[in-house]
Amino acid sequence: MMRNSALFSLLLSFLLFSLSYSNPPHEANQLLKFSGSPKALKIARDNWWKIIKNNNKFPVYVSPQEGLREADKIEKLPGQPEDVKFDQYSGYVTVDPMKGRALFYYFVEAPQDSGSKPLVLWLNGGPGCSSIGAGAMQELGPFRVNSDGKTLYANKASWNNVANVIFLESPAGVGFSYSNTSSDYEITGDKSTADDTYTFLINWLERFPQYKSRDFFIAGESYAGHYIPELASLILKNNAANTNTVIQLKGIVMGNAYVDGDTNEKEIFNYLWTHALIADETYSIIQSNCNFSSSSSRNAECDEAITAARNEIGRIDMYDIYAPLCSGSSNIKSSVQPDPCAGGYVNSYMNLAEVQKALHVNAPYSWTACSDIIEDWHDAPATLLPTIHELIGSGLRVWFYSGDQDSVVPVTSTRTSIDMLKLPVESQWKPWHVDNEVGGYVIGYKGLTLATVRGAGHLVPSYQPERALAMFSSFLKGGF
Numbered sequence: 001m002m003r004n005s006a007l008f009s010l011l012l013s014f015l016l017f018s019l020s021y022s023n024p025p026h027e028a029n030q031l032l033k034f035s036g037s038p039k040a041l042k043i044a045r046d047n048w049w050k051i052i053k054n055n056n057k058f059p060v061y062v063s064p065q066e067g068l069r070e071a072d073k074i075e076k077l078p079g080q081p082e083d084v085k086f087d088q089y090s091g092y093v094t095v096d097p098m099k100g101r102a103l104f105y106y107f108v109e110a111p112q113d114s115g116s117k118p119l120v121l122w123l124n125g126g127p128g129c130s131s132i133g134a135g136a137m138q139e140l141g142p143f144r145v146n147s148d149g150k151t152l153y154a155n156k157a158s159w160n161n162v163a164n165v166i167f168l169e170s171p172a173g174v175g176f177s178y179s180n181t182s183s184d185y186e187i188t189g190d191k192s193t194a195d196d197t198y199t200f201l202i203n204w205l206e207r208f209p210q211y212k213s214r215d216f217f218i219a220g221e222s223y224a225g226h227y228i229p230e231l232a233s234l235i236l237k238n239n240a241a242n243t244n245t246v247i248q249l250k251g252i253v254m255g256n257a258y259v260d261g262d263t264n265e266k267e268i269f270n271y272l273w274t275h276a277l278i279a280d281e282t283y284s285i286i287q288s289n290c291n292f293s294s295s296s297s298r299n300a301e302c303d304e305a306i307t308a309a310r311n312e313i314g315r316i317d318m319y320d321i322y323a324p325l326c327s328g329s330s331n332i333k334s335s336v337q338p339d340p341c342a343g344g345y346v347n348s349y350m351n352l353a354e355v356q357k358a359l360h361v362n363a364p365y366s367w368t369a370c371s372d373i374i375e376d377w378h379d380a381p382a383t384l385l386p387t388i389h390e391l392i393g394s395g396l397r398v399w400f401y402s403g404d405q406d407s408v409v410p411v412t413s414t415r416t417s418i419d420m421l422k423l424p425v426e427s428q429w430k431p432w433h434v435d436n437e438v439g440g441y442v443i444g445y446k447g448l449t450l451a452t453v454r455g456a457g458h459l460v461p462s463y464q465p466e467r468a469l470a471m472f473s474s475f476l477k478g479g480f
Contacts, residue, residue, distance in 0.1 A: 060199045060244055063094055065207040071360070072107075072207075078354045079151030080143060086111040086160060090359045093207070095172075095199040100180025103200045104169040106132050106359070107208075108142055108160045118215040118250075118476060120163040121201070123170065123231075125223030125258065127193075127380075128371040130175035131167040135220075137346045138338070139461035140468065141167065147339070149348025157465035162473050164211070166204070170197050170227070173373040176356075176363040189378030194230040201235075202244050212245060217397075217476070218252045222409060222458065225257025226380060229387040236394055251397025253475045255460050256409040260383040260420070262293040264413040269309070271410035275321060278309045320405045320457025338462045343369060385420055392423070392447035399449045399475050403456030403463060404440070411452055423448055432470075432480045439467040442480055449479070 072091035076084075087109045092102040110117045122140065124131040137145055140159040143152040159165055169175030171193040173185045205212050218228050235249050258264055269290075273283040285305035317323045317340070326341040339345070349355055350367040365373070381387070392398050400418065402411040427444035432451065440452040451474070453460050453467050461468035474480045 060195075060202050060238075061094075061096065062203055062206060062244070063097065065203065069207045074358055074360075077143070077152065077358050078352065079146075079349075081152060081154050084142075086114070086142065092177075092360075092362070093200045093203045095196045095203070096179075099184055101172045101184055101196065102178060103172065103196060104132075104176035104178075104361070104363070105200070105204065106136055106141075106167045107165070108136075108158075108167075109164045110160050110162070114164055115210070118163050118217055119211045120159070120165045120217045120219055122159075122165055122167050123197075123218070123220035123224040123227045125221055125225070125227070126174070126370055127190075127223045127226070127377055128171075128174050128188075128374045129222075130169055130367070130369055131220075132169060132175055133343075133346050133350060133367070133369045134459060136167040137349070138342050139459050140165070140465075140472075145342065145345040145349045147341070147345055149345045150352065152349075155465060157461070157469040159461070159469060159472055161469065162476060163217070164214075168197065168200065170200070171374070172196065174371045175367060176359070176361050178363050178365070185373050186376070187378050188374050188376075190226055190230055190380045192378070193227060194234050197227070197231050198234050198238065201247060205245050205247070212248075214248060215250045216248045217250055219254075219472070221255035221257065221460070223258050225254050225259040225409075226384055228252050228254050228257075229259075229384045229391060232391055232396065233387055236391075236396075249396065251399070251475070252391065253397075253399040253401065253472070255401045256403055256406050256411075256458050257400060257414065258409050259388065260385055260413075260417045262382070263417050263420070264409055266290075266292040267410055267413035267416055268407060271407050271412045272309065272313065274412070275407070277316075277321065277407075278312045282308045282312060317457070318407045319459070320403075320463060321407050322405050323457060323463075338459075342462070385417060388448075389421055392421075397475070397478065398447060399451065401440075401451045401453055401460060401471055401475075403458060403460040404452050404454060405456060405463070406458040408458055414450065418445065418448065418450055421445075421448070432474070434467050434470045439464075439470055444479075449475075451475075451480075 068091065069089065072089040074088040074090055077088070089107040090105060092104055094102045122131055122135045124134045135141060137143065142155055142158040142160055144155050146153055169177040171177065171188050172179040173188065179185065218232060220228050229252070232249060232252050235247050238244055239246050239249070269278070269283060269286050272278045282305050285301055286309070289299050289305065290302040315325065317325060324340050347369060388398065400414050402414045404411050423445035425443065426446050429441055429443045431438045431440070432442050433439055438454055440454045442449065442451045451471050453464050453471055456463040456467065
């Protein structure tokens with residue numbers, strides 16, 4: 001069902017107005033543009049499953065990989081700290097030779113016992129945002145960028161402490177990934193992204209064959225709430241067909257995940273009210289007059305209430321409602337609060353010629369945090385909950401985690417979406433701890449776990465690195 005474009009245009013302008021004061025990471029803007037745009041085609045659950053089940057793209061394209069792993073090894077990133085004790089790789093994997101479409105990756109192995117640790121694919125959302133710029137350089141990667149935009153410092157809570165991690169720029173047109181066929185950018189959507197990511201994985205495992213038998217997990221955030229279930233579903237289907245390399249998928253974990261659009265837009269306002277950001281009267285009018293799943297005509301009372309809410313909230317970062325705004329080169333290196341200007345430092349670093357040379361980049365355009373080449377998104381299911389339900393039934397480990405200070409994909413949205421799955425509770429809500437402090441809360445359902453991360457915004461590992469690492473380690477072990 002297409003959404004009420006007038007209502008969602010107003011909602012979009014409301015949220016972007018608030019975000020414009022905070023200079024937030026670009027992923028929030030990209031998700032809000034997507035969710036509020038009438039150009040974003042939302043297809044029904046039955047049609048989506050028809051697309052997935054009728055996808056007979058077997059076997060996928062596999063190219064010779066001899067010598068490419070050695071060529072992809074990074075000798076040293078410009079400005080990196082001394083005494084780095086893990087191997088790094090980056091480069092391109094061709095996913096369509098006829099069209100010249102190639103995806104760029106950055107891979108970091110664990111500094112200790114990399115041969116026994118699992119393999120993890122990290123995906124940022126958007127849709128259309130960089131997993132290297134956010135995931136690797138601002139969240140869970142081994143380095144972060146200093147305020148000079150030229151040097152790096154170590155992230156002691158990097159997830160490669162417990163896993164070997166691939167950061168993938170997906171789809172083509174994002175980050176350093178590209179296509180030589182410009183029309184590819186006009187048909188990008190969920191299905192093509194899942195297909196290309198699967199083809200990437202098959203070829204990457206040929207390039208790094210020592211990981212073929214390794215336990216494999218998919219992690220990500222935001223619109224990766226679409227990417228991850230869709231990719232996991234495709235992997236399971238192809239594993240069953242046994243026509244390609246069998247990927248040893250064991251589980252998925254999604255942070256502040258956008259999985260059900262109608263639920264998310266409604267729960268944004270529940271979150272704002274419960275966190276004392278909008279007035280009781282405004283909230284009551286929104287509850288009574290805004291139908292977030294209806295295609296009915298525009299409601300003047302709803303419009304006025306959303307405008308009032310925008311004014312009531314004022315100048316804050318909607319990505320983290322308690323975070324300071326970017327007001328210059330502060331370069332905060334706290335484990336509690338990241339530098340609000342970090343995105344600008346990353347942009348400077350990724351566009352240095354010496355950095356791109358070290359990363360083996362040959363993209364035909366400058367790096368940006370979110371794609372300005374992909375203008376429209378061709379397809380997306382209205383909800384991923386049926387897909388997630390299928391994955392739970394397959395026996396995969398399925399986790400959600402949620403930073404509790406994010407209002408863009410708030411914890412209220414995640415909890416409501418999980419409730420819609422109607423899963424029985426197996427372990428009651430309880431706190432989990434890091435260094436004798438409450439790190440968040442966890443509840444176990446049959447086949448699914450939800451963990452909150454206390455004091456974190458949308459990019460959880462950026463705001464709370466130690467707590468995020470503890471949560472992720474627990475996911476890999478199967479529980480707290």
